[in-house]
Amino acid sequence: MPDLPLPQNVTFVGAGPGAAAHLTLAGFQALQTAEVVIHDRLVGPEILALIPANALRIDVGKQGFAPSTSQQVIDATLVAQALTGKRVIRLKGGDCGVFGRLDEEMDALQAAGLGFTILPGLTSATVAAAEIGQSLTRRGRNTALRIVTGHDIAGFADHDWAGIARTGEVTAVYMGKKSARFIQGRLLMHGAPAATPVSVVANVSRPDQQIIGTTLADLPAAVACATGPTVLLIGLAPRAAIHSLPQLQEAHA
Numbered sequence: 001m002p003d004l005p006l007p008q009n010v011t012f013v014g015a016g017p018g019a020a021a022h023l024t025l026a027g028f029q030a031l032q033t034a035e036v037v038i039h040d041r042l043v044g045p046e047i048l049a050l051i052p053a054n055a056l057r058i059d060v061g062k063q064g065f066a067p068s069t070s071q072q073v074i075d076a077t078l079v080a081q082a083l084t085g086k087r088v089i090r091l092k093g094g095d096c097g098v099f100g101r102l103d104e105e106m107d108a109l110q111a112a113g114l115g116f117t118i119l120p121g122l123t124s125a126t127v128a129a130a131e132i133g134q135s136l137t138r139r140g141r142n143t144a145l146r147i148v149t150g151h152d153i154a155g156f157a158d159h160d161w162a163g164i165a166r167t168g169e170v171t172a173v174y175m176g177k178k179s180a181r182f183i184q185g186r187l188l189m190h191g192a193p194a195a196t197p198v199s200v201v202a203n204v205s206r207p208d209q210q211i212i213g214t215t216l217a218d219l220p221a222a223v224a225c226a227t228g229p230t231v232l233l234i235g236l237a238p239r240a241a242i243h244s245l246p247q248l249q250e251a252h253a
């Protein structure tokens, strides 16, 4: 007997890093028809404001002052809502497929016999690069782009440090605030010049966006000045509109 098509009432939507302008048209249209929206902590207020008033809204990022919702609870919530047959949107910050625990949620749906659609979003690194006036790849400079995490389930994440340290390479580090000193140490150990440019971009595309132009030498100090979700662009300096904090301007004077 041929497999019956899976019910497809769940749509994963990448919300982009914050601004409503960065939500895709497909994402916006999906959101307009939502009956249930399950969203993360990193979804910006501008995007949350687009959720229809009559849709059930479930915040799985944080509950009051309690710790973050566990992935098991998120999976179970998603499946339970999907089984109601309502149009469910699983709204994730940035792109759902970049450090978004998407696989666990797809697996949970599939195990329950449920299908889904994925609508990708703009990931923080691409918007951060645009905000600092740089491209992530450039002819003659870098032929590859790395997107890495600062930590994984084992602690500070290990990477191809020698590759990242090479002059001209560009690496976007997500979740890298706590590991900034570790990253700095590894890169210096693998021969990266202390003057390697780094852009620290916090709250990308939100009203409180911060752009801090720094170098590998000053990376931990720069990161300490960033508040909120932050992406590090190693190998890229802000082209223009640098809002270096006074402490850093003094450090570079």
Ligand SMILES: C[S@@+](CC[C@H](N)C(=O)[O-])C[C@H]1O[C@@H](n2cnc3c(N)ncnc32)[C@H](O)[C@@H]1O
Residues within 6 Å of the ligand: 017, 018, 042, 092, 093, 094, 095, 096, 097, 098, 099, 100, 122, 123, 124, 125, 173, 174, 175, 176, 201, 202, 203, 204, 205, 206, 229, 230, 231
């Ligand atoms: C769990 S990951 C999610 C990444 C997300 N799926 C994406 O594509 O941007 C969380 C990390 O993404 C980065 N991030 C997410 N939103 C951001 C924002 N608005 N500004 C700066 N960094 C952001 C930060 O490094 C943060 O620690």
